[in-house]
Amino acid sequence: MNKSLKIVFFGTPDFAVHILQAILEQKFEVSAVVSAPDKSAGRGRKIHTPAVAKFAKAHNLALLQPEKLKSKEFLKALEEFQADVFVVVAFRKLPRAVWQMPKKGTFNLHASLLPDYRGAAPINWAIINGEKTTGVTTFFIDENIDTGQIILQKKCAISPDETAGELHDKLMELGAETTVETLQLVSKNGVNPAQQSKPKLNKDAPKLFKENTKIQWQDSLESVFNFVRGLNPYPTAWTYFKNENEKKYVKIIKVQIQHTPHSHKIGDLFIENAKLGVGHRNGIVWVEELQMEGKKQLKAQDFINGFGDLTSWRVD
The missing domain is CATH 3.40.50.12230 (Rossmann fold)
Known part of the structure; x- marks a missing residue:
């Protein structure tokens, strides 16, 4: 020893x-x-x-x-x-x-x-x-x-x-x-410690709470993508799915992004080629894995199969 x-x-x-x-x-x-x-x-x-x-x-x-x-x-x-x-x-x-x-x-x-x-x-x-x-x-x-x-x-x-x-x-x-x-x-008494330099602005790492892990859909596509992967697997990014009558808390586990023109309203949920999308001002956020409150984590295809009509739903 x-x-x-x-x-x-x-x-x-x-x-x-x-x-x-x-x-x-x-x-x-x-x-x-x-x-x-x-x-x-x-x-x-x-x-x-x-x-x-x-x-x-x-x-x-x-x-x-x-x-x-x-x-x-x-x-x-x-x-x-x-x-x-x-x-x-x-x-x-x-x-x-x-x-x-x-x-x-x-x-x-x-x-x-x-x-x-x-x-x-x-x-x-x-x-x-x-x-x-x-x-x-x-x-x-x-x-x-x-x-x-x-x-x-x-x-x-x-x-x-x-x-x-x-x-x-x-x-x-x-x-x-x-x-x-x-x-x-x-x-070996070989330590030669050095003073830290001055920290750069906006490069701190505060504790993560529900309040600062909600997805800000108005941010750039890249920012949304980085936010989701930066909180995967814990504590997980989240948002609300809502329509005129309901509001559901949803964890967003994994997404991909695509810079492409589209005809969807910003923030609308939609299904295209059996994929779950969110309309974004710069393109589309494809949700690949998610979890409804009180439910198990699902692939997007399984969620689509079980959720029903998404035409009136959007993110918030």
Whole structure:
């Protein structure tokens, strides 16, 4: 085992699990894992254990799941591990009392090329904004969100039709490689961190809610296409299908776009050559996969077969 470092790992989702697994495979000593508390979720209020916590239990790693990161009990338990470095991946903001604890510092892996796309959803917003390149960054945590000194950065191309889910998996692999390399530098005292430059305008990555995931059909065709793939598979772009009497909430999973003249009114839903289209000022948005509220996800053809007459329906 590589015992030159004692590590405490902080993380919650599957993305972080892959990074933790890579650290262990490189024989680094993970003294403990910190994850979010178990929570009840869903209609049955079943207990949900975070992915990182599940992994830690399965691999017999010491596990802390504090409700409050400033609690005396948690801080005392953390100090007892006498870690050299804390590694943070997809976790909540740490208080100063935590990130200042290890003698070699606390670093975070972020799924963007900082200072661009600081915030909770960098993978989604990079695609939504039509970026062709993104990457990952390791940096030392400071008082603010994603502003600390940069240790390493690695770039990654974004394909023209790539979804957030696909990019997530690519960056997960790149992030594992970058985190391990960062730990190797830390263990050899070879880190030469650099201050972040000033971030560019409109390149932040705020958390995604229902309010900011609704499709804006007045945007360009390319913007609609990027918005849908940037929210696929989660949290998913959405819109309303409506007529004079009804309004239905619909998740739009996958679309294609076509720059072509058409005779349909802007915003109208229509069927053409067994395909589901939306009239757009610059062409047509072809909806390929969608999900009505309370229903299962469907291919457009299956939706058309089951929905009935679409002639009076439009998007909103």
